[in-house]
Amino acid sequence: MTATVTTTGLALDGVTLEYGSGDTLVTALDEVTLTVEPGQFVAVVGPSGSGKSSLLAVAGALIHPTRGRVRIADVEVSGTKARDLAELRRTRIGYVFQSGNLPASLPVRDQLLLVPHLSGRITADARAYADELLEAVGLTAKAGRRPHELSGGERQRVGLARALMNRPAVLLADEPTAALDRRRAREIVALLAEQSHRRGAATVMVTHDTELLDSADRVVHMRDGRLE
Amino acid sequence: MFLALRDLRFARGRFALMGIVVGLIAVLAVLLTGLANGLVNDGVSALRTMPATHLAFEPGVQGNLFSRSSVDPAEARRWSQVPGVREATPYGNTLAHAKEAHTGKDVDIAVFGVEPGSFLAPEPDTGRPLEAGTDGVLVSRKLTDEGIKVGDTLVVERSEVRLPVVGTVGDASYGHVAGVYAPLKTWQRIQYGLPGEPPAAAFEVATAIALDGEPGSGAPDAQVLSVEESYGHSPGYTAEQSTMKMIQFFLYVISMFVVGAFFVVWTVQRKDEIALVRALGGSVGYLVRDAVAQVLVVLVSATVAGAALGAGLVALIMSTAPAMPIALVPGPIVTAMALLIALGVLGAVAALRKITSTDPLLALGGNR
Numbered sequence A: 001m002t003a004t005v006t007t008t009g010l011a012l013d014g015v016t017l018e019y020g021s022g023d024t025l026v027t028a029l030d031e032v033t034l035t036v037e038p039g040q041f042v043a044v045v046g047p048s049g050s051g052k053s054s055l056l057a058v059a060g061a062l063i064h065p066t067r068g069r070v071r072i073a074d075v076e077v078s079g080t081k082a083r084d085l086a087e088l089r090r091t092r093i094g095y096v097f098q099s100g101n102l103p104a105s106l107p108v109r110d111q112l113l114l115v116p117h118l119s120g121r122i123t124a125d126a127r128a129y130a131d132e133l134l135e136a137v138g139l140t141a142k143a144g145r146r147p148h149e150l151s152g153g154e155r156q157r158v159g160l161a162r163a164l165m166n167r168p169a170v171l172l173a174d175e176p177t178a179a180l181d182r183r184r185a186r187e188i189v190a191l192l193a194e195q196s197h198r199r200g201a202a203t204v205m206v207t208h209d210t211e212l213l214d215s216a217d218r219v220v221h222m223r224d225g226r227l228e
Numbered sequence B: 001m002f003l004a005l006r007d008l009r010f011a012r013g014r015f016a017l018m019g020i021v022v023g024l025i026a027v028l029a030v031l032l033t034g035l036a037n038g039l040v041n042d043g044v045s046a047l048r049t050m051p052a053t054h055l056a057f058e059p060g061v062q063g064n065l066f067s068r069s070s071v072d073p074a075e076a077r078r079w080s081q082v083p084g085v086r087e088a089t090p091y092g093n094t095l096a097h098a099k100e101a102h103t104g105k106d107v108d109i110a111v112f113g114v115e116p117g118s119f120l121a122p123e124p125d126t127g128r129p130l131e132a133g134t135d136g137v138l139v140s141r142k143l144t145d146e147g148i149k150v151g152d153t154l155v156v157e158r159s160e161v162r163l164p165v166v167g168t169v170g171d172a173s174y175g176h177v178a179g180v181y182a183p184l185k186t187w188q189r190i191q192y193g194l195p196g197e198p199p200a201a202a203f204e205v206a207t208a209i210a211l212d213g214e215p216g217s218g219a220p221d222a223q224v225l226s227v228e229e230s231y232g233h234s235p236g237y238t239a240e241q242s243t244m245k246m247i248q249f250f251l252y253v254i255s256m257f258v259v260g261a262f263f264v265v266w267t268v269q270r271k272d273e274i275a276l277v278r279a280l281g282g283s284v285g286y287l288v289r290d291a292v293a294q295v296l297v298v299l300v301s302a303t304v305a306g307a308a309l310g311a312g313l314v315a316l317i318m319s320t321a322p323a324m325p326i327a328l329v330p331g332p333i334v335t336a337m338a339l340l341i342a343l344g345v346l347g348a349v350a351a352l353r354k355i356t357s358t359d360p361l362l363a364l365g366g367n368r
């Protein structure tokens, strides 16, 4: 772990990600360098296929880059084994998925409690924090509902609360507003910005929608795997 | 079991269907073990309860040894000299038809000829033991169930030998026919098969020499089979047992595939959930433990419920239809349950492979 960059947030340094090889080689990320400080909210915009999801996959320790270095909360990701990557995801990374991605059988509170359960067991502290987060996203009254009983916006808010459950150092959101109308989308983005500032998470949000960028601290554009 | 229990509750309809199928298979498995044991009992209980360990049949004969083998009872003396043999005594076995003298009731009987007072002669449950110089016989349970009792007389067809019933014994069937123990001389007259006093040569015949102890070297020329090996020469035994084994084998294979197929489909259905857990940093071990616990909950509860129902059915059949060859034996039932559960888990292993091969990247959703 070399401390050339003094951030405890997220640092990508010359990251290249290639899928396939030979004739089918696709360069999804091309020499991407990006630093996000704790509590900073960065928005990434770019056309379809420009590599936004790939960027989040690399930043979220879901996939190793082909070249370059990734640092998450001062942990050097390159060269880390799959099992340690999973632990990193469990302890340091919060991920808000595009479709919410809520298991149908879990009531809202259990969606959040799943996170500490993956790390071992659900402590009283975790329960209290889950209730605090549900309060913060305005879902206390619906804690016992299952996903199919929620609106799209409510589901996204559950996804956000769940992403915050492990007090992540890095918060990543892939098109969190794709399924929502303008008003709901704004609510979610505002919530994301607020939570990232309040809880000190280095936050990256990917979006198509250029009208949602006013809450971002920084906006970066992506094209053909490159940041501009 | 965080996810497993919640999924069980959420998809209870699907799991209930699956559980009902497994439960019905368990009912069938228990009925089959009952039937298999009942058939064994009905087929060879007379051999099972025989105090001998081995039978020495005539050398060279093939096929059904009990009906084809013929040995000289006097050889028993030579056999008792053979090292390893503690006792030896002649044994006769023949199938016959008889009528009860007063009621005229027809019965099929398997007549076992034994020397009164030898180690083969059974202790009667009621009445008197066999006595040399008489034609008094002991009848087994199948006949007493049909109403034959001490004091009745059985008249054997063709030879017209009259057999006064002097005592009773428990289960002693052979080839699904009721066993009757007779003194060897009486048996020899039945075996001769013609009315009147048979020639002297008829009294130099027995089916085999029954041995207590495995014969070592220096034994007379003979086909020596252990009593268990001789079961296969009882009429229908081998065919019945292999049929039962085949039915049971297919039942277990079917249940394995049913359970396996269900959990493969179920695992495919919850692929998103699995990818999500992986993306959230859950380990493969976490998912596998969770899934195995779920498989076990379904299998154990369905198998236990099905086996209990099956055992109840067997008990009901036994009490309402005593003639049906079915028996409630705990050992094979427990074995059947363990097999159903173990094979079910084995079937579900195919589903576990789908868990390990699920890519967490899938959780990134529809935009990929």
Ligand SMILES: Nc1ncnc2c1ncn2[C@@H]1O[C@H](COP(=O)(O)OP(=O)(O)OP(=O)(O)O)[C@@H](O)[C@H]1O
Pocket: A019, A020, A026, A027, A028, A046, A047, A048, A049, A050, A051, A052, A053, A054, A055, B367, B368
């Ligand atoms: N698993 C994969 N195998 C091969 N190529 C892939 C794979 N995933 C993505 N790609 C390719 O990598 C490039 C970047 O994809 P990515 O999903 O990162 O784009 P994106 O910016 O998220 O697009 P969208 O806005 O449509 O979600 C695309 O050309 C895509 O076809």
Ligand SMILES: [Mg+2]
Pocket: A052, A053, A054, B367, B368
């Ligand atoms: Mg994408």
